[in-house]
Amino acid sequence: MxxxxxxxxxxxxxxxxxxxxxxxxxxxxxxxxxxxxxxxxxxxxxxxxxxxxxxxxxxxxxxxxxxxxxxxxxxxxxxxxxxxxxxxxxxxxxxxxxxxxxxxxxxxxxxxxxxxxxxxxxxxxxxxxxxxxxxxxxxxxxxxxxxxxNPGSQSIKVNTKVIFATDFNENDLAACSYLSFLGERLGFSIEVVHVKSERGIHPEEIAREQRFVDEMKLLGKKNLTYRHLMGGKIFGMLEQWSEILEAGWIALSEHHRPIFVSIFKKNTLKTAISAQKKPLLIFPEKFQKDEHFF
Missing domain, CATH: 3.40.50.620 (HUPs)
Known part of the structure; x- marks a missing residue:
C-alpha cells in the first residue's frame, strides 16, 4: 500500500x-x-x-x-x-x-x-x-x-474527463497506465491528445503517432481514448479542449518541453489553474516507465 x-x-x-x-x-x-x-x-x-x-x-x-x-x-x-x-x-x-x-x-x-x-x-x-x-x-x-x-479547485466528478497531452514519449505510456488506474477508482476517463502544428505534418511524426496509439491500445484500458488537435499554441489548445469537454484535470509530462517552456515563461500555468480552477497533474522527468504506482 x-x-x-x-x-x-x-x-x-x-x-x-x-x-x-x-x-x-x-x-x-x-x-x-x-x-x-x-x-x-x-x-x-x-x-x-x-x-x-x-x-x-x-x-x-x-x-x-x-x-x-x-x-x-x-x-x-x-x-x-x-x-x-x-x-x-x-x-x-x-x-x-x-x-x-x-x-x-x-x-x-x-x-x-x-x-x-x-x-x-x-x-x-x-x-x-x-x-x-x-x-x-x-x-x-x-x-x-x-x-x-488552486484554492478554487474541486474534487473530480464521476464520468468526467482528464486531458493528457502527449508528444509520444515512451514514458507517456506509463503515465497513461497511471491515469487509467486512477480513473478506474475515481470514475473519470482519459482523453490522450497531441497538438499538431498547422504548418504541416512530417512523415516521421505520423509514424511516431501510429506507434504510440498502437502501444496505447495494447494496454487494454477501456477508459483511454486518443485524438489529435490542430493548432499552433499547444497549451492554449489544451485549455480550449478542456473547456469543450468540461474536463476535470489537465495532465502533462515535464519532458513535454514546448508546453513547459510556455508554462514557466509565459505564465500560462497560472492562467490554467487560477482562471479555470482546473487542477494540473504533472508527470516529472524522474517518473519511470516500469514503476509500480499504487
Missing part, C-alpha cells in the same frame, strides 16, 4: 486540498502523509538581545507547531466523517526543517509515495508564485506525479 503526500504551508485555502486528498486516499486504498516545513530564522545569542531573540524564535516555532497540530486534527475529522463503510485512511504527519526539493526527493524515492499534492500557495514555505521556485523544486525532485491545485 502506498501513500499520498500532501505538502502544506498551513494556508487557510488548504481545506479543499486535504479534503480531496482524504477522499482520494479512501478511493485508492492509500494512506495520507502530511508534510510541512518550518524554516524559521535561527538567532545567535548576543550580549545585548540574545535571550529576547531566542525566545522570539521559540515562541514562533510553538505557534507554528500548534497551527500544524490543528490542521492534522481537521484532516482527521474529514477522514472520520467519510460516509458509511468508506475506507478511512490513516493520517501521519511530519513537521520539519530542510530543503523542500531534497525532502520531496527522499520521500518519493524511499517512502512508498504514489502522488504528491500541493496548493498554489498563498503564504509560508509555498508562498512563491505558482510557477516559482517551490513548484519547480517539487517537480524536479519528485519521482511520482504532482497534483497542483
Amino acid at each position: 502506498k501513500d499520498i503526500l500532501f505538502l502544506t504551508d498551513l494556508s487557510k485555502d488548504d481545506t479543499h486540498i486535504y479534503t480531496m486528498a482524504v477522499n482520494m486516499c479512501s478511493q485508492t486504498g492509500c494512506n495520507l502523509q502530511v508534510l510541512n516545513l518550518y524554516n524559521g530564522v535561527p538567532y545567535v545569542p548576543s550580549l545585548d538581545a540574545g535571550s529576547y531573540q531566542a525566545k522570539w524564535y521559540s515562541d514562533a516555532y510553538d505557534d507554528h507547531r500548534e497551527a500544524f497540530k490543528e490542521l492534522i486534527e481537521k484532516i482527521e475529522q474529514v477522514s472520520a466523517s467519510l460516509p458509511g463503510n468508506a475506507r478511512r485512511p490513516q493520517i501521519s504527519s511530519v513537521l520539519t526543517e530542510g530543503d523542500l526539493g531534497i525532502l520531496v526527493e527522499e520521500y518519493t524515492i524511499g517512502k512508498d509515495i504514489a502522488l504528491v499534492m500541493m496548493g498554489a500557495g498563498q503564504s509560508g514555505v509555498l508562498s512563491h508564485i505558482l510557477f516559482g521556485d517551490a513548484v519547480r523544486a517539487v517537480i524536479q525532485a519528485s519521482s511520482v506525479p504532482v497534483l497542483i491545485l
Whole structure:
C-alpha cells in the first residue's frame, strides 16, 4: 500500500486540498502523509538581545507547531466523517526543517509515495508564485506525479474527463497506465491528445503517432481514448479542449518541453489553474516507465 503526500504551508485555502486528498486516499486504498516545513530564522545569542531573540524564535516555532497540530486534527475529522463503510485512511504527519526539493526527493524515492499534492500557495514555505521556485523544486525532485491545485479547485466528478497531452514519449505510456488506474477508482476517463502544428505534418511524426496509439491500445484500458488537435499554441489548445469537454484535470509530462517552456515563461500555468480552477497533474522527468504506482 502506498501513500499520498500532501505538502502544506498551513494556508487557510488548504481545506479543499486535504479534503480531496482524504477522499482520494479512501478511493485508492492509500494512506495520507502530511508534510510541512518550518524554516524559521535561527538567532545567535548576543550580549545585548540574545535571550529576547531566542525566545522570539521559540515562541514562533510553538505557534507554528500548534497551527500544524490543528490542521492534522481537521484532516482527521474529514477522514472520520467519510460516509458509511468508506475506507478511512490513516493520517501521519511530519513537521520539519530542510530543503523542500531534497525532502520531496527522499520521500518519493524511499517512502512508498504514489502522488504528491500541493496548493498554489498563498503564504509560508509555498508562498512563491505558482510557477516559482517551490513548484519547480517539487517537480524536479519528485519521482511520482504532482497534483497542483488552486484554492478554487474541486474534487473530480464521476464520468468526467482528464486531458493528457502527449508528444509520444515512451514514458507517456506509463503515465497513461497511471491515469487509467486512477480513473478506474475515481470514475473519470482519459482523453490522450497531441497538438499538431498547422504548418504541416512530417512523415516521421505520423509514424511516431501510429506507434504510440498502437502501444496505447495494447494496454487494454477501456477508459483511454486518443485524438489529435490542430493548432499552433499547444497549451492554449489544451485549455480550449478542456473547456469543450468540461474536463476535470489537465495532465502533462515535464519532458513535454514546448508546453513547459510556455508554462514557466509565459505564465500560462497560472492562467490554467487560477482562471479555470482546473487542477494540473504533472508527470516529472524522474517518473519511470516500469514503476509500480499504487
